[in-house]
Amino acid sequence: MVNYIKLIQNENMKIYRRVGTWIMLSFIVLIPILVSLVVLLAGGDDDTTSWPLIMLESYFLFSLIIIFTVVVSSDTVAGEFSRGTIKLLLIRPWSRSAILLSKYIATMMFALFFTIVAFIVTMLINLALFGSTSDSNDLGGIVSTGIVGWGDVLQYYLYQFVTLIIIVTFGFMMSSAFRSSGLAIGLSIGFLFAGNIITGLFAMADKVWVKYVLFMHLDLTSYMDGGTGPIPSHPMTLGFSLGVLAAYFAIFNLISWTVFRKRDITA
Amino acid sequence: MSQAPIVRLQDVTKVIGKRTIIDRVSFEVRPGEVFGFLGPNGSGKTTTIRMMVGLMGLTSGDIHIGGHSIRTDFPKAIVQVGAIVENPEMYKFLTGYQNLLHYARMNSSITKERIQEAIELVGLQDRIHDKVKKYSLGMRQRLGVAQAIMHRPKLLVLDEPTNGLDPAGIRELRDYLRLLARDEGTAVVVSSHMLSEMELMCDRVAILQKGQIIDVRSIRGESGVGSKPTLEEVQFDVDHPDAALGILEGQGSGRISDGLLTLSSDRAGIAAINRRLVEAGINIYGIRVKTKSLEDQFLEMTGSETIG
Known part of the structure; x- marks a missing residue:
C-alpha cells in the first residue's frame, strides 16, 4: 500500500512540476477575483448580492476546470506515448492496470483540488465584497437559478463534479485508445459542448431510448429546486440519471483498462 | 559454464x-x-x-x-x-x-x-x-x-x-x-x-x-592467437603485379585486384611467398592480411537483400 502511494506520488510529480499546471491554477484563482472586482467597480453595490455572482463565476470556472482536467488526463496517458516515456514506465515491477489506476487517481485528485480552490476563492471574494444577506438576486437575467445560500452552492458543485468525473473518464478512454493527446483533448471537449446541442435535438425525438443517451444526463443541475431533469418532455429522477451515468462510467473504464493492458507498445 | x-x-x-x-x-x-x-x-x-x-x-x-x-x-x-x-x-x-x-x-x-x-x-x-x-x-x-x-x-x-x-x-x-x-x-x-x-x-x-x-x-576465442592455421586473403603491394603473378605460378590461385596481388595463404605461406618475390627482384611495399570482419561475414550471410 505504501508502495502504491508512491506511484500516485509519481503521477502527481509529473502534473505539478510543470509550469502549465500553475498557470491553470492561477486562472482559477484570478478569474473570480477580477470578475467580482469589475462588478463592484461598475457600481453594482446596493442591489447586488453574492449568490448570483457566485453562480455565474462557478459556472464559468467549472467549464475551465473540465477543460484543464481533460488536458491533464490526456497528457498523463497519451502524453507518455507521444513522449516515448511510456516504455521506461511500463518496464517496472507493476502491472499495467496498477499504473493506469495511479494515473486515474492522480487526475481525479487534480480535479478535486481545482474544484475546491474554485469553491473557496469564489465564496471568499464574493462574501467579502458583497456580503450574504441581501435577498434581491437578479443579475441582468444571466443566471436565474434561485441560488440563495451555502447549501445550494455546495449542491451545485457536487452535481457539476459528477459531470466532471464522467468527462474525465471519457477523456481517459480516448487517451488510452488513441495515444494522441491532441485527439483525446479535442474529442472530450467536443463531446462536452456537442452534448448541449445533442440534448436539445434528442429531446424532440419521442422515443424511449432517448432517456439512455449519455448527453441527457450530463447536466445534473437541472434537478435542483425539484426540477425533472434536462429534458422537459422526458421527466426523470436524479437517481435514474445517476444510474445511467454509472453505467457509462463502467463502460468507459472497461474500455480504457482493456485497451491499455493489451496494447503493444510501439511508441 | x-x-x-x-x-x-x-x-x-x-x-x-x-x-x-x-x-x-x-x-x-x-x-x-x-x-x-x-x-x-x-x-x-x-x-x-x-x-x-x-x-x-x-x-x-x-x-x-x-x-x-x-x-x-x-x-x-x-x-x-x-x-x-x-x-x-x-x-x-x-x-x-x-x-x-x-x-x-x-x-x-x-x-x-x-x-x-x-x-x-x-x-x-x-x-x-x-x-x-x-x-x-x-x-x-x-x-x-x-x-x-x-x-x-x-x-x-x-x-x-x-x-x-x-x-x-x-x-x-x-x-x-x-x-x-x-x-x-x-x-x-x-x-x-x-x-x-x-x-x-x-x-x-x-x-x-x-x-x-x-x-x-x-566472437571471442575463435580468432585469437594460436588458433589453427586458416587460409586468409593476403594482398601484396608490389611494383610489377603481373610479373609477380608469373613468378608465383603454381602457388595456388593468385589474381590481381585494384593493382594489388591477391592470393590466399596461411602464415607460413606468406613468408615463403615473400621470400620468393624478393629473390626474384620484385619490390614489395606492403603485405596486408585481409581478415574477414564480422561485417563481411554478416553481409555474406544476409546478402544484399532489399527490405520487404
Missing part, C-alpha cells in the same frame, strides 16, 4: 496481422555474458527486445527471466531487468534527479544512497539537478544507463544504445557494459546494426534476418 541462464527465449513468435514478424526465435544468455543482436533494419531486433521486456505481447512461445515467465509472472520477471529501449526518453520538464527518483519509487529495493551511487557511476553528479531538457544526447544516454542499473538488474537490455553517441561516448558505454558483465555478473543483451561496434562489445552474436535467427556465433 554451468550457470543457469538468466534469460531464456523459447520459440518466441510474433504475428501482427498476417505477417510473422518474429519466427520461433530461441536463445539463452548466461550471467556475465554480453550477447549481441545483429540484423538489418526491419529484421525484428527491436520487436524481440520489446517482447523481452514485456512491452509487446508474444503470439506464442515464452520468455523466462530468472525462471519467471514474462507472460504469467510479469512483475517478478521484470524486476530483474534494466532496459533502455531505443532512445532513453526522459521527462524533460523534470530534473535528472527527479527522473531517477520517479523510477526508484517504483522499485522498493532502491535507496537514496543507491540513486547517488548510480549518478556517480555514470558521472552526472554535477548536472543531476538540471532539467533534462538542458541535457545533451550523451548526458541523456548516461541518465538512461543510470535508471537501468539502479536496481542492480541481473539482465540489462539495450536497444541500439550507441545511436547518437560520439566515439568517446560509445567507448565509455562499451567499457562500462563489459565491466558490469565481468564484475557483477550481469547478463547484457544489446542490439545494434553497427557491426564493428558489436564485435568489440559482445561475447556472442546472434544474426537476425526476417524475424529468424540465422546464426549464433562466439
Whole structure:
C-alpha cells in the first residue's frame, strides 16, 4: 500500500512540476477575483448580492476546470506515448492496470483540488465584497437559478463534479485508445459542448431510448429546486440519471483498462 | 559454464496481422555474458527486445527471466531487468534527479544512497539537478544507463544504445557494459546494426534476418592467437603485379585486384611467398592480411537483400 502511494506520488510529480499546471491554477484563482472586482467597480453595490455572482463565476470556472482536467488526463496517458516515456514506465515491477489506476487517481485528485480552490476563492471574494444577506438576486437575467445560500452552492458543485468525473473518464478512454493527446483533448471537449446541442435535438425525438443517451444526463443541475431533469418532455429522477451515468462510467473504464493492458507498445 | 541462464527465449513468435514478424526465435544468455543482436533494419531486433521486456505481447512461445515467465509472472520477471529501449526518453520538464527518483519509487529495493551511487557511476553528479531538457544526447544516454542499473538488474537490455553517441561516448558505454558483465555478473543483451561496434562489445552474436535467427556465433576465442592455421586473403603491394603473378605460378590461385596481388595463404605461406618475390627482384611495399570482419561475414550471410 505504501508502495502504491508512491506511484500516485509519481503521477502527481509529473502534473505539478510543470509550469502549465500553475498557470491553470492561477486562472482559477484570478478569474473570480477580477470578475467580482469589475462588478463592484461598475457600481453594482446596493442591489447586488453574492449568490448570483457566485453562480455565474462557478459556472464559468467549472467549464475551465473540465477543460484543464481533460488536458491533464490526456497528457498523463497519451502524453507518455507521444513522449516515448511510456516504455521506461511500463518496464517496472507493476502491472499495467496498477499504473493506469495511479494515473486515474492522480487526475481525479487534480480535479478535486481545482474544484475546491474554485469553491473557496469564489465564496471568499464574493462574501467579502458583497456580503450574504441581501435577498434581491437578479443579475441582468444571466443566471436565474434561485441560488440563495451555502447549501445550494455546495449542491451545485457536487452535481457539476459528477459531470466532471464522467468527462474525465471519457477523456481517459480516448487517451488510452488513441495515444494522441491532441485527439483525446479535442474529442472530450467536443463531446462536452456537442452534448448541449445533442440534448436539445434528442429531446424532440419521442422515443424511449432517448432517456439512455449519455448527453441527457450530463447536466445534473437541472434537478435542483425539484426540477425533472434536462429534458422537459422526458421527466426523470436524479437517481435514474445517476444510474445511467454509472453505467457509462463502467463502460468507459472497461474500455480504457482493456485497451491499455493489451496494447503493444510501439511508441 | 554451468550457470543457469538468466534469460531464456523459447520459440518466441510474433504475428501482427498476417505477417510473422518474429519466427520461433530461441536463445539463452548466461550471467556475465554480453550477447549481441545483429540484423538489418526491419529484421525484428527491436520487436524481440520489446517482447523481452514485456512491452509487446508474444503470439506464442515464452520468455523466462530468472525462471519467471514474462507472460504469467510479469512483475517478478521484470524486476530483474534494466532496459533502455531505443532512445532513453526522459521527462524533460523534470530534473535528472527527479527522473531517477520517479523510477526508484517504483522499485522498493532502491535507496537514496543507491540513486547517488548510480549518478556517480555514470558521472552526472554535477548536472543531476538540471532539467533534462538542458541535457545533451550523451548526458541523456548516461541518465538512461543510470535508471537501468539502479536496481542492480541481473539482465540489462539495450536497444541500439550507441545511436547518437560520439566515439568517446560509445567507448565509455562499451567499457562500462563489459565491466558490469565481468564484475557483477550481469547478463547484457544489446542490439545494434553497427557491426564493428558489436564485435568489440559482445561475447556472442546472434544474426537476425526476417524475424529468424540465422546464426549464433562466439566472437571471442575463435580468432585469437594460436588458433589453427586458416587460409586468409593476403594482398601484396608490389611494383610489377603481373610479373609477380608469373613468378608465383603454381602457388595456388593468385589474381590481381585494384593493382594489388591477391592470393590466399596461411602464415607460413606468406613468408615463403615473400621470400620468393624478393629473390626474384620484385619490390614489395606492403603485405596486408585481409581478415574477414564480422561485417563481411554478416553481409555474406544476409546478402544484399532489399527490405520487404
